[in-house]
Amino acid sequence: MADTTTYYPGLEPTNEPSVQTSDDAAGYYTLGDKLVDPKAPTGQIEQRWTTRKFENRLVNPANRRKLDIIIVGTGLAGGAAAATLGEAGYNVKSFCYQDSPRRAHSIAAQGGINASKNYKSDGDSDYRLFYDTVKGGDFRARESNVYRLAEVSTNIIDQCVAQGVPFAREYGGLLDNRSFGGVLVSRTFYARGQTGQQLLLGAYQAMERQVAAGTVEAFTRHEMLDLILVDGRARGIVARNMVTGEIETHLADVVVLATGGYGNVFYLSTNAMGSNVMAAWRAHRKGAYMANPCYTQIHPTCIPVTGAHQSKLTLMSESLRNDGRVWVPKKAEDCDKDPRDIPVEDRDYFLERMYPSYGNLVTRDIASRAAKYMCDDGRGVGPQVEEKQKDGTTTLMRRGVYLDLADAIARLGRDKVEEKYDNLLDMYQRITGEDPYQVPMRIYPAVHYVMGGLWVDYELQSNITGLFVTGEANFSDHGANRLGASALMQGLADGYFVLPNTIADYLADGPFEKLDDSHPAVQEALTSVTERVDQLMSINGERSVESIHKELGHIMWEYCGMERTKEGLTEAIGLIRELKKEFWTNVKVLGSADSLNQDLEKANRVADFIELGELMCIDALNRRESCGGHFRGESQTEDGEALRHDDEFAYVAAWEWGGEDGSPVLHKEDLIYTATKMKARSYK
Amino acid sequence: MNLTLKIWRQASSSAPGGIHTYQLGGVSEDMSFLEMLDLLNEELVTKGEEPVAFDSDCREGICGMCSLMINGQAHGPEVTTTCQLHMRSFKDGDTITIEPWRASTFPVIKDLIVDRSAFDRIIQSGGYISANTGSAPEANSVPAPRDKAMHAFNAATCIGCGACVAACPNGSASLFMGAKITHLGDLPQGQPERYSRVVGMVAQHDHEGFGGCTNIGECTAACPKGIPLDVISQLNKDLRTAMVHGF
Amino acid sequence: MAASGIVFVLFVLVHMYGNLKAFSGEVAFNEYAHHLRIFGEPMLPENGLLWIIRIVLLVSLVAHVGSAVALMRRARAQRPVKYQVKRNNASSLSSRTMRWGGLTLFVFLIWHLLNFTIVKINPAGDQSADITENPYRLMVSSFDLWWMTLIYLVAMLALGFHLHHGTYSALQTLGWVNSASARAKAKIAGWVIAIVIAGGFSLVPLAVLFGVID
């Protein structure tokens, strides 16, 4: 096709653009124009980023002070960017909904961060990291972005060490690495089970240093409720001061969203209570495309649900899979026995059985689904919990599989295991009341990460001019499935190294026309936000926000979770539409809008989750293939493995808001590989 | 189980506050403490009463957002955060008194929520290593002894929750400060700013109005991350060296 | 605080050692008292050393009480609204009674000086110079009274408490307690200093009361 050759001159594409023949989502969407990344780089893959960095324009240091940048989010992506842009001398305004930038949910990442340092001399390289990431993502990511990520990964480690991030070290004082799900090299840097915390504190401290220097202004307990567009350009945000309730406008030359993932659309997830989609969704409603919203990562090693009161799920780092062996009883009647009394021959180490070469280290989606099947098969372990069936009846199911450290303890000794996983195992014990050194841990998959997010070009700019999106909030680098320890890498790559370069090219045209609050576009955004808040406060119905969120989560988990079908998704869309009506007519928000009001905060977030949920289902319905975290029941091999359809779906699905009553518009961006070739994933 | 909850309610920072008593049934021991409060709030909303405001975010003991003085103990009876405290630590019929952190430097915003921005300002006054992005040398070019690095890591696990201040009869933030000073001071990268860091942070600490440390030790007992008093000694030592050398 | 506290500790250590001379009899004790006054002569004038010590102690006292008041004020300002319920989980009783204990010591100190140093009041009533100018006699006649001994013992209890935490606390304040083993040692030091000093001081009045010394 002509398009492809224009964008990859001199390079041989290894695949043809796909042509979709199925149309499961017919009637739910409108097909729009094809989408092409206007900033896609050209040339040999190793040179693309270097060339781009050189070609991008710079901003004169003396002018930087005159340029205002709004960064929403203080996680790895936002915090690192705020620090770096502050150091460069721009005027940065940083926002987060927590009481301190240090609390962004990046803090919760446990396992580690990848980098192609090849310190273990086990054959790692930028290319291998690139290849593993593209392959792990089931060939649904842009190759140029992924290569760049691999390339800057090593700089990230250097930067973090210089900031004082206390990574694990070997006896000689050099940095230690471990291996992580889905790859055969040891390239993961870690700080016990608290890598995200340490990386975030590094970025946070760098950012606070800039606050002291006066280049960054931090607005904590501020929630972005809308994006301000002036003449089609992103020029600011409307935010609610969560302490006073005041609705404020903040204006700038450019807006960056680094607002994290939206896994909480499932109600239960490993995300923080406050994680939300509002910032991204408001931008989407103003025209930004939402890409691949259905790509959800379900993490295999979380602590199982104990009852209806559950407010969130807790991850047990998958690094545990390095040393733990996953099993269920071979016989259903053994499921309520003390696991220590089940002899080895009666145990089914199902991952080792099904995937002999990767064993317990298969990718997350595979491990998760396998656990689900074991439990569906009646061989789950742990307490029985009530489960609502599709026909409305309830049954009792055990939702858990064992993750057994006994062999590792025997092999390495308790001390060594303790040193490696100490805090994780403590946490497990605290939550479950069981001692993991004695009894095998119980785990079950839970929603953990979303690969979908706002569509961005190679320079991390969305289709709205002047709106950049970084970190988990964008869609760009992980395709249909993210490898372990790669989100931290992406967040920091975006924040420290990519955005600071690409945003300069954009700002080289600035400063843009000075604005003040009286501008009609600003007033309009302000009015619409105020109206929405007033509306939420005045519905005064019967149902708590929480109960509606729970119901949404249930629909999403049931029909848009680990296994999705046409029938289920269609049903889900209907249910969500009803729920949306229920919300806007029957929700109850107490208190007042002009003071701290957590109910109102939640209501704002849930309203957007409902709309997002619908789009996720439509996207999942359209994508009649199984790839990465997205598994369609209709698309599997005879032995139940995910079946991809590159001929139909090798594209990024970028959805445009279709209006309150319209249907979303699908723009397809073809994925063409030149530096590698699409292959079926195999972890057998 | 059934519980009697005595909770501090306060509409805003300027409004007067007081203890309100609630009865709550249907609490299971698998619930976390905050899920127990969620349950109370759900009941309050149904009755048309405003829910109790309290902070939490990650609910896995790492972000430091949750707080609460539970029966006179910061984060409750176990060595963990409130969000990781589970109801199996209580029994049927218990009366639980829940109050916000009490310190002038942490003013109450609403009910159980306080403003801890003073901690950010302490970090701003020196709790970092100045290393501009892009200026870093190759990571393995500066080895750090393993035990030192582990020691630094242990101090770096502070989550900035403020329990140390809440538990301290003096309302001192020395444990929080000492943790950062020890973390950065233990690493080779932290040496150049070691002494200016401690002077800057202590000055800000005192300026904010945190109390002086008299080595009582309630902080470390309340600390969910078990930060030891050693870090305060380290702080004192660095401060003494800094003063001797005229920083 | 730590510096002045340590000056006190050193002083009370020497002071206690001196007091124990009481067991060696009237002559030795009075000689020691006299010796204190002429120590360093002719390099120092009579009472020179004593004055140096007195000045150092006075300065320390001002610094010590001054810092104590400042600490107390900061703590008060930090917690204007008290907890309805507050549990102490780890702190020793001695650490929590530093302020009351310090005040007790201060009051005692004034009485103690009136008693033995400045006015030389003999609580037994006989104010003749035989007694007031004879340190040994003054001491014996004071401690023959049971309530004088009691006051003294209460003060020593307060001193023991103050030193138990004070010693440990001073080591921590000086930055010498940077590991778990150093902490264990510092705590032991607190116990040892407290018991040795408070115990050592208490021996003399008890001995007088029970007639071992007369």
Ligand SMILES: Cc1cc2nc3c(=O)[nH]c(=O)nc-3n(C[C@H](O)[C@H](O)[C@H](O)COP(=O)(O)OP(=O)(O)OC[C@H]3O[C@@H](n4cnc5c(N)ncnc54)[C@H](O)[C@@H]3O)c2cc1C
């Ligand atoms: C439990 C857990 C463990 C993980 N472990 C790993 C791991 O080991 N390795 C790995 O690579 N990845 C891991 N991940 C994934 C990784 O941590 C995240 O994807 C990544 O940290 C996201 O960073 P971020 O900067 O994009 O967003 P976040 O860190 O989530 O930050 C979002 C920021 O946006 C702000 N924000 C959001 N909405 C608004 C709004 N409306 N207004 C104002 N501010 C807003 C928030 O306040 C916050 O500051 C893990 C994730 C979880 C949940």
Ligand code: HEM
């Ligand atoms: C005049 C009466 C006194 C008062 C009012 C007083 C009061 C105090 C107070 C309030 C403290 C601080 C609390 C703390 O560190 O926990 C303190 C500390 C201390 N005091 Fe006293 N005290 C007095 C006399 C003494 C005496 C007579 C000694 C020695 C024998 C002494 C030795 C110490 C020591 C070593 C400390 C610890 C210093 C530190 O931690 O830095 N004090 N005192």
Ligand code: SF4
């Ligand atoms: S030192 Fe401990 S108690 Fe204090 S803020 Fe840090 S984690 Fe919380």
Ligand code: FES
């Ligand atoms: S809510 Fe994050 S530590 Fe408790």
